[in-house]
Amino acid sequence: MANNNGKVTVMDREAELHNARINNMYSILSNAGSDELESLWEQAKQAAHASVVAPEKPSTPAYEHTPVSSEIFTAETLDRTIGRSAATYAPSYMPMPSAPVVEEQKAEEMVFSLTSAAKKAIAIFASAATVMMTLICVNTNVIKAQDAKLAALEASNASARAQLAQIHEDIEHYSSEEVIYEWAAEQGLVQK
Secondary structure (H helix, E strand, O other), X not given: OOOOOOOOOHHHHHHHHHHHHHHHHHHHHHHOOHHHHHHHHHHHHHHHHOOXXXXXXXXXXXXXXXXXXXXXXXXXXHHHHHHHHHOOOOOOOOOOOOHHHHHHHHHHHHOOOOOHHHHHHHHHHHHXXXXXXXXXXXXXXXXXXXXXXXXXXXXXXXXXXXXXXXXXXXXXXXXXXXXXXXXXXXXXXXXX
C-alpha cells in the first residue's frame, strides 16, 4: 500500500503485517488435514472414557460424535466469506508506531530540510544582494544629482562664454580709434 506520494507509511506496513499474519493462520487452518482432526478427536474421546468414575454414581453413556456432512461450514465457504469481507475490511484501531520507526520517519523527513550551513549561505547571499541593491540605488541618486549640477554648470558656462564674447566685442569696439577719438572729444581732451 502506498499513499499519494508513493511512500509507504508505518501504518501501511503494520496493516500489511497484520494481514499477512491472518492469511498465514487461515492457510494453516484450511490446510489442516481431516486425518489430523480425526486423530485429535479420537484422543479427546479416549481421554473422556479414561476418566475415573466413582462407584456410587452410575456411568453416563459416552458422547458419540457424528461428523456433520453439511455444506455450510467448509473451507470454501470460509474463503468466500473472507473474500467478500476483505474488500470492506478496515482495521478499527490505529497501532502506535514503535520508537525506532518514529525515529526513522523523522530521519526521512529531515533529509528534505536545509542544513544550517545552507541556511547561513542563503542568508549571506540575500544580505549581499540587499547591500548591492542599496548601493546601486544610492549611486543612481548621486549620479542624477551630479548630472543636474553638471547641466547647471554647463548652462552657466555657456552664459559666461556668451558674456565673455560680448565683452570681447565691447573691448574691440571701445578700443577702436574712432570710439577713442569721440570719447576724448566729449571729454574736451582733443581740440577740433
